[in-house]
Amino acid sequence: xxxxxxxxxxxxxxxxxxxxxxxxxxxxxxxxxxxxxxxxxxxxxxxxxxxxxxxxxxxxxxx
Numbered sequence: 001x002x003x004x005x006x007x008x009x010x011x012x013x014x015x016x017x018x019x020x021x022x023x024x025x026x027x028x029x030x031x032x033x034x035x036x037x038x039x040x041x042x043x044x045x046x047x048x049x050x051x052x053x054x055x056x057x058x059x060x061x062x063x
Contacts, residue, residue, distance in 0.1 A: 009059045014041050017053060017061070021045050 014032070021027045021043075031044040038056075045051040054062045 007057070010041060010055050010057060013055050013059055013061065014043075017043060017055070021051070027051060 018029060018032070021029055027046045029043060029045045030049055031042065033042045034040075035042060035054075040057070041055040043051070043053045043055075045053070052063070056062065
């Protein structure tokens with residue numbers, strides 16, 4: 001699997017997580033940011049900013 005395909009899967013995971021956070025769990029999303037060093041996508045969400053998630057380039061999700 002090439003790097004582009006991994007990035008596409010990572011972005012699909014971002015979309016699914018954002019949808020679940022906002023439309024299913026009704027949590028606001030405060031920040032979505034790409035860490036250019038690790039290529040992880042960082043999400044900060046929740047009423048009190050208590051939800052922190054990272055989507056790694058291999059498509060794994062870390063709480």
